[in-house]
Amino acid sequence: MSSAGIPQQPTPERFLGAINAYQQTEAVKAAVELEIFTAIGEGNTTVAAIAKRCKASERGVRTLCDFLTIHGFLTKDGAQYGLAPDAAVFLNKTSPAYLGGAIEFLLILRVRESHARMTDAVRQGGSALGEGNLVAENPDWVKFAEAMMPLMVMPAQIMASELRKGGEAHKVLDIAAGHGIYGIFVAKQNPAAQIYACDWKNVLAVAEKNAKKMGVGDRHHLIPGSAFDVDFGGGYDLALITNFLHHFNPATCTTFMKKVHAALVPGGRAAVVEFVPNPDRVSPPTAAAFSMMMLATTPDGDAYTFAELEKMLKDAGFSRVEMAEAPLGVGRMVVAYR
Amino acid sequence: MSSAGIPQQPTPERFLGAINAYQQTEAVKAAVELEIFTAIGEGNTTVAAIAKRCKASERGVRTLCDFLTIHGFLTKDGAQYGLAPDAAVFLNKTSPAYLGGAIEFLLILRVRESHARMTDAVRQGGSALGEGNLVAENPDWVKFAEAMMPLMVMPAQIMASELRKGGEAHKVLDIAAGHGIYGIFVAKQNPAAQIYACDWKNVLAVAEKNAKKMGVGDRHHLIPGSAFDVDFGGGYDLALITNFLHHFNPATCTTFMKKVHAALVPGGRAAVVEFVPNPDRVSPPTAAAFSMMMLATTPDGDAYTFAELEKMLKDAGFSRVEMAEAPLGVGRMVVAYR
Numbered sequence: 001m002s003s004a005g006i007p008q009q010p011t012p013e014r015f016l017g018a019i020n021a022y023q024q025t026e027a028v029k030a031a032v033e034l035e036i037f038t039a040i041g042e043g044n045t046t047v048a049a050i051a052k053r054c055k056a057s058e059r060g061v062r063t064l065c066d067f068l069t070i071h072g073f074l075t076k077d078g079a080q081y082g083l084a085p086d087a088a089v090f091l092n093k094t095s096p097a098y099l100g101g102a103i104e105f106l107l108i109l110r111v112r113e114s115h116a117r118m119t120d121a122v123r124q125g126g127s128a129l130g131e132g133n134l135v136a137e138n139p140d141w142v143k144f145a146e147a148m149m150p151l152m153v154m155p156a157q158i159m160a161s162e163l164r165k166g167g168e169a170h171k172v173l174d175i176a177a178g179h180g181i182y183g184i185f186v187a188k189q190n191p192a193a194q195i196y197a198c199d200w201k202n203v204l205a206v207a208e209k210n211a212k213k214m215g216v217g218d219r220h221h222l223i224p225g226s227a228f229d230v231d232f233g234g235g236y237d238l239a240l241i242t243n244f245l246h247h248f249n250p251a252t253c254t255t256f257m258k259k260v261h262a263a264l265v266p267g268g269r270a271a272v273v274e275f276v277p278n279p280d281r282v283s284p285p286t287a288a289a290f291s292m293m294m295l296a297t298t299p300d301g302d303a304y305t306f307a308e309l310e311k312m313l314k315d316a317g318f319s320r321v322e323m324a325e326a327p328l329g330v331g332r333m334v335v336a337y338r
Numbered sequence: 339m340s341s342a343g344i345p346q347q348p349t350p351e352r353f354l355g356a357i358n359a360y361q362q363t364e365a366v367k368a369a370v371e372l373e374i375f376t377a378i379g380e381g382n383t384t385v386a387a388i389a390k391r392c393k394a395s396e397r398g399v400r401t402l403c404d405f406l407t408i409h410g411f412l413t414k415d416g417a418q419y420g421l422a423p424d425a426a427v428f429l430n431k432t433s434p435a436y437l438g439g440a441i442e443f444l445l446i447l448r449v450r451e452s453h454a455r456m457t458d459a460v461r462q463g464g465s466a467l468g469e470g471n472l473v474a475e476n477p478d479w480v481k482f483a484e485a486m487m488p489l490m491v492m493p494a495q496i497m498a499s500e501l502r503k504g505g506e507a508h509k510v511l512d513i514a515a516g517h518g519i520y521g522i523f524v525a526k527q528n529p530a531a532q533i534y535a536c537d538w539k540n541v542l543a544v545a546e547k548n549a550k551k552m553g554v555g556d557r558h559h560l561i562p563g564s565a566f567d568v569d570f571g572g573g574y575d576l577a578l579i580t581n582f583l584h585h586f587n588p589a590t591c592t593t594f595m596k597k598v599h600a601a602l603v604p605g606g607r608a609a610v611v612e613f614v615p616n617p618d619r620v621s622p623p624t625a626a627a628f629s630m631m632m633l634a635t636t637p638d639g640d641a642y643t644f645a646e647l648e649k650m651l652k653d654a655g656f657s658r659v660e661m662a663e664a665p666l667g668v669g670r671m672v673v674a675y676r
Contacts, residue, residue: 010423010424010426010427010428011424011667012424012428012437012489012667013424013624013668014410014411014422014424015366015411015424015425015428015429015437015438015440016440016444016624016668017624018362018363018365018366018409018411019363019366019367019440019441019444019445020363020444020627020631021359021360021361021362021363022359022360022362022363022450022453023359023453023627023630023631023634024356024359024360025356025357025358025359025360026453026454026456026634027356027456027630028353028356028357029357029456029457030456030457030459030460033457034457034460034461055461056460056461056463057460057461057462057463057464058463059463059464059633059638059640060459060460060461060462060463060464060633061460062619063460063629063630063632063633063640064456064460064630064633066619066620066626066629067627067629067630069620070620070621070623070626070627071356072352073352073353073356076618076619076620084352085348086348086349086350086351086352086353087353088348089348090348090350090353091353099350099353100353102353102354102357103357106354106357106358107357112360115360115361115364116364118364118365118367118368118402119367119368119371119372121368121398122368122372122394122395122398122399122401122402123372123393123394123395123398124395124398125394125395125396125397125398126395126397126398151350280414281400281404281414282404282407282408282414283408285408286351286354286355288404288408289358289361289405289408291401291404291405292361292365292401292402292405293358293361294401295397295398295401295402296361296364300397302397302401329349329350330351330354
């Protein structure tokens with residue numbers, strides 16, 4: 001609401017907006033649950049038509065749709081609502097890029113509860129709920145694997161194609177595979193590649209299902225268990241460590257990457273996907289803000305800068321560390337060479 | 339993050355930003371509770387100094403301050419944090435305009451819980467928690483009176499001075515007085531005015547205390563009870579109905595304003611303060627979005643447009659209805675003449 005360059009009177013609106021920001025969370029969640037975006041995409045553009053399609057009250061639909069318009073998800077022209085471009089692509093269930101289901105992971109109870117105790121987290125420097133979801137076979141990670149896959153398709157495709165430029169991979173370790181989509185796209189781009197996906201057993205069931213569905217099931221192998229404890233075997237020319245290191249402190253990351261280093265062939269690559277803030281730690285906003293998610297939900301994880309990742313990886317024995325220029329959505333890929 | 343005029347690729351960032359918006363709520367709440375803004379205002383500008391002053395961990399403080407910088411509450415220059423102008427005025431406890439205490443009302447449990455059931459509220463067209471806080475002697479309104487007063491000082495001053503332009507008030511009815519500040523400023527600007535403040539008995543204790551503190555205690559009288567049920571008496575030349583009508587449906591508002599009309603002398607004025615959205619109901623954003631607060635927390639309240647307020651007031655018998663040009667913060671004043 002402020003315009004750059006125009007001096008503003010101090011107003012409490014920023015404070016009130018932030019304090020009430022949870023309303024956006026609840027409104028978008030409600031809209032996904034009620035299929036408001038899908039209803040509008042189908043041509044139900046008035047309050048009455050949307051309410052009928054979504055089995056909701058007209059008063060509730062009117063208020064919700066106005067709120068979604070204020071926050072840029074919908075357009076409003078007279079009494080007609082429409083989908084803003086982002087909502088049409090990502091929030092209409094009939095869109096191939098639909099990712100409304102991600103709320104099933106992003107808003108799980110434990111994440112909300114850990115944030116509700118943010119004052120305690122800031123005091124003690126880590127999640128007020130202790131180990132959080134970093135315990136064995138935690139069902140939250142099955143939800144992650146199922147709910148977050150659509151959000152990862154685009155980054156996984158970019159990653160596989162960037163990695164392909166550096167040479168064909170043959171034996172690929174996919175750590176904390178989750179939905180398995182990162183390894184699956186590497187397999188699709190490297191016809192000779194065998195993927196070894198490591199995650200908790202309950203989570204790997206999701207990766208296995210996805211690998212079969214996407215036609216690479218015969219080259220997709222499972223290593224169930226904790227990535228810290230299981231035997232990876234060796235001879236890998238590529239290891240994928242995607243959205244994993246941010247859960248742990250730098251010493252733990254370094255120790256872990258030594259284990260990965262040992263599993264790689266000489267010249268092998270470790271490809272790390274992370275939210276990577278700039279050295280100022282306040283830009284770009286989404287990557288930098290991810291640090292708060294880790295403060296609230298993990299004992300000592302973080303969003304690491306490139307310099308921090310480079311140090312961990314060099315301390316783990318890697319000879320060269322580079323950040324790929326192409327962003328993977330809000331994430332970045334850092335490649336370390338054995 | 340988007341710039342007007344530059345065509346954007348669809349991105350999931352708006353969706354992810356809204357789903358995670360509750361982090362802003364928790365972060366600003368934590369910062370107020372830990373007195374981060376006050377600490378910085380006192381000259382503690384590094385992570386180490388702020389952490390020491392706020393008795394918190396350096397890791398937590400660093401992450402929180404970066405997050406607050408991303409969201410415009412702080413500035414960051416190298417390793418030094420500073421207060422953005424709004425934060426300096428409104429969130430530093432030593433500032434006379436400090437209003438961080440408003441979180442005690444804005445984030446009361448019942449409000450959060452009612453929003454957590456927004457999907458149900460949209461389905462049924464009203465709060466999933468029923469009557470919410472509209473029951474007799476609800477202690478939430480004591481919290482309101484205590485916590486929200488600082489936020490109302492500026493609007494109350496503007497209101498009193500706008501009303502003064504229309505003539506001196508002598509007998510003033512202050513409905514749902516809460517903190518009492520609206521009536522108190524009218525008393526201060528009209529030396530002959532007697533204020534009759536109506537609210538629940540437990541809430542009026544706050545108004546009474548404020549009236550004494552601000553030097554108008556001898557002209558401040560109490561009418562304890564439900565504004566719908568108590569006898570106001572008569573002969574008022576001014577009635578203040580501030581932030582009250584939005585809790586009720588139009589029929590209830592009309593019935594209530596008939597009672598106010600009957601208590602006024604001919605030519606007397608009813609001054610209604612409300613969030614008043616434009617006819618499009620999606621602007622201005624803060625006033626329009628207030629409709630969502632009423633959907634979530636009341637059975638059938640709303641943020642009413644001027645046309646809707648005008649109809650209620652005319653149906654209640656008022657002859658002329660005008661909206662004052664000067665905004666009262668995010669609110670507006672509508673004056674109805676008997």
